Amino acid sequence: MNVLVVGAGAMGRWFADAVRADDVGIAFADPDDAAASAAADAVDGRAVPLDTDESFTAVCIAVPIPVAVEAIATHADRAERALIDVTGVAAEPVAAMREHAPDRERLSLHPLFAPENEPGNVAAVVDAAGSTTDAVRDALTARGNDVFETTADEHDRAMETVQAKTHAAVLAFGLAADPVPEEFQTPISTVLFDLLEQVTGGDARVYADIQDAFDGAEDVAAAAEELAATDADAFGALYDRAGDHR
Incomplete structure (x- = not known):
């Protein structure tokens, strides 16, 4: 599985670290090329341009709340199987994922802690489940987190x-x-x-x-x-x- 994380801030780095494994390749894209490179180096991954034409097994949107919907619309087509967000709000990102990735797995995650305080509770809106999103949830659980299902509302x-x-x-x-x-x-x-x-x-x-x-x-x-x-x-x-x- 190869994963693109859009956003090299704290949540993007946390997600990448949580799902990385020997059979998982991580790529970062961020408006700040230096931040993307630093985040990638931390997980033995790579940095790619924001406008990359590559596709990935899963794309995780880890951007600030005000630009979440725009980022989903921009990067949804790069997800072959699953589109995920960790933006901290659910209703609007889930609606955007349904619109732009109707035939793919969709998962909205919200870790209810700062990365340095893991493990903890992780809210999960499972809008369209599948093997890829199941693997992500299993990876979070394996780190000691309590991943519980909820609705966007x-x-x-x-x-x-x-x-x-x-x-x-x-x-x-x-x-x-x-x-x-x-x-x-x-x-x-x-x-x-x-x-x-x-x-x-x-x-x-x-x-x-x-x-x-x-x-x-x-x-x-x-x-x-x-x-x-x-x-x-x-x-x-x-x-x-x-x-x-x-």
Whole structure:
């Protein structure tokens, strides 16, 4: 099997490393030729131009969310058997794969962790299964990941909470917080500051793409306003409502 990974960022590199084997050849294509070459070298693969006329057993789209649909349309014809995406959103890529690769296997994957935190849960929208996508899922499972099936709609609804709302809440805390000496920290504030460090230690563009792709930040803002405006008698009801989501 030979695999083309479109996108030489963290997710593309993770996917290539996960599926590489003695009988799997990896190629990378990226607008940044140097990034494609570095990613290829890391997995004993090769770099190819973005406009390559080669075909591959499988093509994996590992690009930022805003350009996922365009990348699928551009590279779908290079997939002989399977088209896969690891962009982090499901509904639009799955629809694009159906349109541009109707007769091929189609799989949308979302590792719910940063590559350095593997193994973990991997959401899988299996839109059209086959031996190639089965082999990919088996390779991820062999690395200790829990690959679970879901639908595009269920995945994207979940991301509104576990990504968009979560990131908005952590960043809002960071924007509102004042510096506090260590001796004043509580167990809860320590956790929040640790989360803030983790979120702000990444790539702002990735977090911006998530906020643009999924609803949720407005709900966090509305909830904060409701808490700020409530009186002591009504606070208990809000407190209980929040606890219902544990």
